[in-house]
Amino acid sequence: MRLLQLVALAFLICGLVNLLGLSAYTGSILIFASINILLCLGFYVIFGLTGILSLAHAAFMAIGAYTSGILSSTYGWPIPASVLAGTAAAALAGALLGIPTLRLKSHYLVLVTIAFGEVLRQMLINFEGLTGGLTGLAVAMPSPVEWFGVTINPGNRTVYLLICLLSIAVVVFALDRLRRSRVGHSFEAVRDDELAASVVGIDLTYTKILAFVISAALAGYGGALSAHFVGFISPDYFTFDITVLVLAMVVIGGKRSIVGVIIGALLLTFLPEALRSLQDWYPTFYGVLLLLTLWLAPYGIVGRLEQISFFRKLLAPRTAVIEPVEAARP
Amino acid sequence: MDPIYLQLVVQGLAIGAIYGLVALGFVLIINAVNVVNFAQGEFLMLGGFVGLTFGVTLGMPYWAVLICTVMVFAVLGIVFDKIIYQPLRGGDFATHLIGTLAAALIIRNVAQHIWGPEARSYYEPFQQKIFEVDGVIINPQHLLILAMTVLLVGTLYYFLYRTGLGRLMRATAQDRDTARLLGVKVGSIATMAFAMSLTIGGVAGVVVAPLFLVDLNVGFMAGLKAFIATIIGGWGSIPGALLGGILVGLVEIFATHFFTASFKDPVAFGVLMLFLIVRPSGMFAERVGDKA
Amino acid sequence: MINRRMILALSASVFLTNATHVALAEDKEAIIGVATAMTGTGAATGQQIAAGVKLAVDEVNASGGINGTKFKLLIEDDRTQPGGSVNAFNKLVSMEPAVIVGPTLTTFMLTLAPNIKRSEIPVFTTAQGAKVTEPETGGGWIFRAAPRIDTMIQSLIDYASKEIAPKKAAILYANDEWGKTGYEAFKKAGFKFDAVETFNFGDKDFSAQLLRLKSASPDAIVVWSSLPADAGLITNQLRQFLPTTKVICSNSCAVDEYYQLAKAGGEGVVTVAPWVPGLTPESDDWAKRLKASNASAVVSYTSAENYDGAMIAMKAIASVGDLDHGKIRDAILATKEYKGIVGTYSFDEKGDGLHGGTVVEWTNGVMKPVNAK
Numbered sequence: 001m002r003l004l005q006l007v008a009l010a011f012l013i014c015g016l017v018n019l020l021g022l023s024a025y026t027g028s029i030l031i032f033a034s035i036n037i038l039l040c041l042g043f044y045v046i047f048g049l050t051g052i053l054s055l056a057h058a059a060f061m062a063i064g065a066y067t068s069g070i071l072s073s074t075y076g077w078p079i080p081a082s083v084l085a086g087t088a089a090a091a092l093a094g095a096l097l098g099i100p101t102l103r104l105k106s107h108y109l110v111l112v113t114i115a116f117g118e119v120l121r122q123m124l125i126n127f128e129g130l131t132g133g134l135t136g137l138a139v140a141m142p143s144p145v146e147w148f149g150v151t152i153n154p155g156n157r158t159v160y161l162l163i164c165l166l167s168i169a170v171v172v173f174a175l176d177r178l179r180r181s182r183v184g185h186s187f188e189a190v191r192d193d194e195l196a197a198s199v200v201g202i203d204l205t206y207t208k209i210l211a212f213v214i215s216a217a218l219a220g221y222g223g224a225l226s227a228h229f230v231g232f233i234s235p236d237y238f239t240f241d242i243t244v245l246v247l248a249m250v251v252i253g254g255k256r257s258i259v260g261v262i263i264g265a266l267l268l269t270f271l272p273e274a275l276r277s278l279q280d281w282y283p284t285f286y287g288v289l290l291l292l293t294l295w296l297a298p299y300g301i302v303g304r305l306e307q308i309s310f311f312r313k314l315l316a317p318r319t320a321v322i323e324p325v326e327a328a329r330p
Numbered sequence: 331m332d333p334i335y336l337q338l339v340v341q342g343l344a345i346g347a348i349y350g351l352v353a354l355g356f357v358l359i360i361n362a363v364n365v366v367n368f369a370q371g372e373f374l375m376l377g378g379f380v381g382l383t384f385g386v387t388l389g390m391p392y393w394a395v396l397i398c399t400v401m402v403f404a405v406l407g408i409v410f411d412k413i414i415y416q417p418l419r420g421g422d423f424a425t426h427l428i429g430t431l432a433a434a435l436i437i438r439n440v441a442q443h444i445w446g447p448e449a450r451s452y453y454e455p456f457q458q459k460i461f462e463v464d465g466v467i468i469n470p471q472h473l474l475i476l477a478m479t480v481l482l483v484g485t486l487y488y489f490l491y492r493t494g495l496g497r498l499m500r501a502t503a504q505d506r507d508t509a510r511l512l513g514v515k516v517g518s519i520a521t522m523a524f525a526m527s528l529t530i531g532g533v534a535g536v537v538v539a540p541l542f543l544v545d546l547n548v549g550f551m552a553g554l555k556a557f558i559a560t561i562i563g564g565w566g567s568i569p570g571a572l573l574g575g576i577l578v579g580l581v582e583i584f585a586t587h588f589f590t591a592s593f594k595d596p597v598a599f600g601v602l603m604l605f606l607i608v609r610p611s612g613m614f615a616e617r618v619g620d621k622a
Numbered sequence: 623m624i625n626r627r628m629i630l631a632l633s634a635s636v637f638l639t640n641a642t643h644v645a646l647a648e649d650k651e652a653i654i655g656v657a658t659a660m661t662g663t664g665a666a667t668g669q670q671i672a673a674g675v676k677l678a679v680d681e682v683n684a685s686g687g688i689n690g691t692k693f694k695l696l697i698e699d700d701r702t703q704p705g706g707s708v709n710a711f712n713k714l715v716s717m718e719p720a721v722i723v724g725p726t727l728t729t730f731m732l733t734l735a736p737n738i739k740r741s742e743i744p745v746f747t748t749a750q751g752a753k754v755t756e757p758e759t760g761g762g763w764i765f766r767a768a769p770r771i772d773t774m775i776q777s778l779i780d781y782a783s784k785e786i787a788p789k790k791a792a793i794l795y796a797n798d799e800w801g802k803t804g805y806e807a808f809k810k811a812g813f814k815f816d817a818v819e820t821f822n823f824g825d826k827d828f829s830a831q832l833l834r835l836k837s838a839s840p841d842a843i844v845v846w847s848s849l850p851a852d853a854g855l856i857t858n859q860l861r862q863f864l865p866t867t868k869v870i871c872s873n874s875c876a877v878d879e880y881y882q883l884a885k886a887g888g889e890g891v892v893t894v895a896p897w898v899p900g901l902t903p904e905s906d907d908w909a910k911r912l913k914a915s916n917a918s919a920v921v922s923y924t925s926a927e928n929y930d931g932a933m934i935a936m937k938a939i940a941s942v943g944d945l946d947h948g949k950i951r952d953a954i955l956a957t958k959e960y961k962g963i964v965g966t967y968s969f970d971e972k973g974d975g976l977h978g979g980t981v982v983e984w985t986n987g988v989m990k991p992v993n994a995k
Binding site: 024027134226 | 660661665669697698699701703704705706708709712713715716728729730732733735736737740741751753797798799802803
């Protein structure tokens with residue numbers, strides 16, 4: 001896909017949504033959906049492409065959100081600069097977690113990354129002077145800027161949504177390129193067979209850490225975007241729940257495909273909202289729907305769609321989702 | 331030894347035995363189907379409520395409560411196997427993680443509708459009695475749990491390593507397809523494992539109710555700690571579950587003593603991370619092939 | 623440039639936006655929205671909030687409304703998640719409510735604050751953190767139907783320093799926002815602690831902390847937790863190690879649920895409550911009405927405060943006569959000497975309606991008011 005097409009698409013969606021009327025509710029749901037897409041794209045890099053199940057996504061989000069929040073509110077940085085700093089800090093943290101966990105696999109890695117997330121959350125709670133502790137931290141909201149005589153207010157929901165959508169466009173473009181590049185192939189080689197990958201000369205250390213860095217950077221960026229949208233962050237935000245939510249989005253949509261993770265993110269953002277009328281029975285229905293989807297579409301929704309010829313043509317040939325090797329495993 | 335340290339060891343052992351008890355539920359499933367059931371903690375919660383219903387609402391004596399809980403959870407285990415595990419069978423680690431957490435969500439929500447969101451208490455069979463030995467306070471409930479955990483570890487170890495059925499179960503976990511080729515009814519083995527695992531979880535819920543209270547929020551944290559115990563002890567190792575649980579219990583309580591509670595979790599998790607990075611296969615060598 | 627994939631994406635986006643686009647309510651009733659936890663870890667308190675507001679709305683409607691204005695209750699679940707609370711709140715905002723009743727956790731109220739400021743809708747809460755009603759937090763749109771933490775703690779501190787007058791005191795507080803605020807409030811009031819310990823959410827064994835507190839040999843221990851379950855477990859274990867020390871507890875002990883959990887450990891515990899059930903015939907009657915309307919509803923200060931808050935809100939809306947949020951806000955602010963179930967409400971310029979609390983001691987399973995002489 002070309003970048004220009006994607007950017008045009010972002011403008012189109014935003015314009016269309018605006019035309020339909022953007023209430024406080026619709027606006028914030030769409031913005032949360034876009035942020036979730038960014039988080040899922042980050043998770044796609046490490047889990048879908050490289051096959052590393054790291055459950056520290058919430059921690060990277062928190063690093064991005066808190067870095068950006070503290071820099072902008074306490075130190076008065078302009079928001080674009082603080083968001084970039086948050087993204088960079090998360091990327092750095094990704095490398096720091098990636099290095100010691102290189103040798104770990106499956107459930108051991110899962111546990112160490114969960115532990116990392118918990119330790120970080122406790123640190124946010126304990127270093128109160130900086131982070132506001134458990135009460136949380138009020139984060140600067142974007143203020144209007146004037147460019148060439150035109151005033152743009154990113155605090156406006158439509159503008160914020162557009163920023164999110166444009167970010168998605170750029171990230172999708174970059175990841176699509178990455179996936180088809182040499183680096184992307186080495187990611188996939190590591191996922192499919194680590195030993196074989198190292199035999200053909202792929203640097204496992206470099207590849208895995210790079211996957212951690214990209215994934216963490218996107219999580220940090222998403223975290224920072226959500227912090228400046230809500231205007232307040234607290235450690236309650238960045239619990240294990242949100243990591244599991246991102247994981248579920250990626251698996252349900254189709255972990256091996258960019259389109260898949262976007263579908264997953266949209267579905268699991270809108271589904272809980274659609275189930276609101278069930279009031280306090282919603283978790284049961286949500287759980288049942290999750291189980292049904294896992295059962296009916298074990299390779300994600302995209303995996304299921306590809307079995308239908310109409311969609312196969314639409315999605316092919318760039319997304320190869322079904323992995324027979326995986327299916328044979330116990 | 332300073333009586334304070336002795337007291338801390340006693341408490342650490344007691345809490346550790348609880349983690350070990352929950353971890354046994356994990357280990358059993360790992361040994362049968364090599365899957366982690368993240369809903370395991372919720373059975374602890376559910377067991378408390380079921381015990382409360384039998385013991386207080388229906389006024390049954392304690393032994394009858396335990397027997398009825400066993401029956402209820404054996405049935406629940408079969409149901410869990412049929413509607414949660416079997417449909418997702420063959421999925422990878424992430425699929426089972428999401429699937430079992432979705433199940434946990436459902437269990438919690440249904441329990442909230444049956445018993446209400448407020449916490450309850452169930453102090454059977456010792457009420458709130460304690461006794462003192464040489465300045466160390468002993469809670470008889472702790473002794474009951476410790477005895478029960480040790481007994482279960484012995485029984486399960488014997489079952490898995492000395493009986494034919496247990497060997498079949500372990501064989502199934504090692505290689506499902508070969509086991510099936512050799513004529514093992516892998517489906518029934520899984521069903522049996524879930525029935526046993528849930529029973530352990532449910533009974534654990536009844537016996538820890540006096541210590542943890544009967545509370546919707548009990549499950550997640552206990553489940554997480556037990557998962558840690560499972561991994562520290564060694565993937566699928568029965569004695570490892572108990573020792574891992576006790577290690578987690580002791581690290582926690584001494585971390586609280588030396589670093590205050592706000593640094594307890596960072597210290598406990600930090601020790602765990604270091605432990606796994608240095609010794610990735612846990613205390614006991616891996617008994618189930620790492621294929622996930 | 624437009625290809626099939628784009629058409630697919632476009633049609634999907636149109637579909638999705640339609641799915642979430644909410645039609646506005648057509649009827650003329652004034653809407654009272656409740657955005658709080660109906661599921662998740664905060665469900666117990668959230669259900670009490672909803673029960674209190676529901677009883678208020680039902681009673682007003684059954685008596686034909688106020689000045690002919692009838693009310694409609696909409697409840698949205700925040701799932702005890704910060705992101706969920708923003709969604710629940712915004713969902714209500716798009717239904718154009720007259721007033722919203724918010725969650726009772728201070729952190730959640732602070733999370734909603736930027737949204738409240740932006741949407742300019744009066745919001746009632748029973749969150750007790752001091753920051754909640756600061757003008758820069760909610761821009762004057764937040765009203766509290768509960769005593770602010772420091773005013774409530776002050777009555778407890780007065781009692782403790784005069785009647786208990788501990789030579790040595792210790793505190794064990796929850797490592798959460800409520801526990802921390804409690805500890806700060808005690809310190810600010812000049813209360814000296816010889817030993818300070820904390821505990822975390824999900825902790826079930828407090829012996830390490832209690833043994834450290836014991837070594838300071840205190841005459842009084844303050845337990846400041848946000849959940850009755852934690853307070854129940856702590857006071858039980860505390861009695862094992864320190865059988866005679868006086869226990870002073872946060873308002874999480876001022877509910878019947880607490881005593882039911884703590885049993886013997888709850889006897890003699892001193893706590894502070896915004897409201898004590900059964901002290902006046904009015905509150906007895908109210909408790910009966912609540913139970914009659916919904917057998918599973920819990921009679922507590924939370925349900926009572928939210929009942930009062932909803933009543934004040936509805937009176938203000940009816941007095942204004944239309945849905946002008948600015949006028950409703952002014953009418954709420956002008957409420958003085960309103961006799962509610964919990965007490966007498968007089969709103970100050972920040973939006974705090976209730977002040978102080980009643981110090982009580984658990985005696986034979988009942989909360990008995992005790993007063994400083």
